Amino acid sequence: MSLSLQKFENEKTLVHTFAEQICKQLTAAIAERGAAYLVVSGGSTPLPLFRELRTHAIDWSAVTVVLADDRWVEPGSTASNARLVKEELLKDFAAAAKLVELVHDYASLKDAEQLAQQRLHGLPTFDVVILGMGQDAHTASLFPCSDSIHDVFSSHADIVALQPSTAPHARLTLTPKRLLDSRQIYIHFNGEAKFKVLQQALEATDPEQAPIGYFARQQQVPVASIYAA
Template identity: 50%
Template structure:
């Protein structure tokens, strides 16, 4: 399965294209099965997309939004992906959407792993999964060098706790298997540095050094990379 790489000269054009595509995809899912399921990622890159998508006229009560991964901090914490989604996506029209958290009351993500996995396992096939990519080649919270990486790539569980060796804070991440239970995977990337990482990731297949390759080189789900290279 060939990865479809769409290159844009600026973020504005990328976001406009992506917003239209997601809106149509969510509408189609609602028409086909009465509900749509969208997985998003944190970070600064998707904020303009979230803000535009939130204004779209959709049957938002029939849309469920989930995060691909989360830092194990309270949702009020500035580093929380849930806080980012609530402030930028679950607003305007999209305030009516359902949100599934990756957090639990457990103090440690390992203690909350089973509860979160069971919660995610109850969800059907996702309609779209939006992933980012770090300059180290990680995606979701599947980090190179992490003790949990192999488990994240092979487990049947929907989620797992991860403690990155070169990034702050323990995390909860969807597993590869749960993320691939989707109709479409997107990578939303911006900048020359990410373009160089993407080229490296596409050129080779070693997932230990760059876990993102586990998604770019798989044959199960269509992948579209949206890259603004300004």
């Protein structure tokens, strides 16, 4: 098993093809197991994909959407990934899907972590995980700059709280262990600059210094890189 690279000439073609592939996988999961579990990331890159996915008339009532990570901010904040997904994905046909939010208690980060762990506990293997990638090779909220990144990679929990030193806000993020409990991982990005980041991450020997490289190199779950030039 090795990383599959899928390059598209433009974002429009990528989004159309990628959305169809995801919907096929979700539909197959529903047919086989009665439900489907989709993990999504925040940021600007997945917005066109979200808008395309929500126009597909699959059985969204059987789909549970899980956030790969979120910032520890008030629910209405523009920095909230939960708000982003509600506004951009969970509309039209996809309004019937269920969302597992990570930030439940704004008063205490530790309480928020524990509540998120309780909500994630018992969820089955994810069917599709869509990861993004930063210029520093972070993915989800697995930042190389975080003092606790070593503990995150060794954690047996489903979710952990951490504080990046070069990015705003404390975060709640699914752990590598939980993200790898999936049937398919996609790494979604745009541009040749990001492709170079991925290439460098693939060569990194320490996963804590280039977290996206860890997911791209692992042999446990099929992984594909989806990007537009």
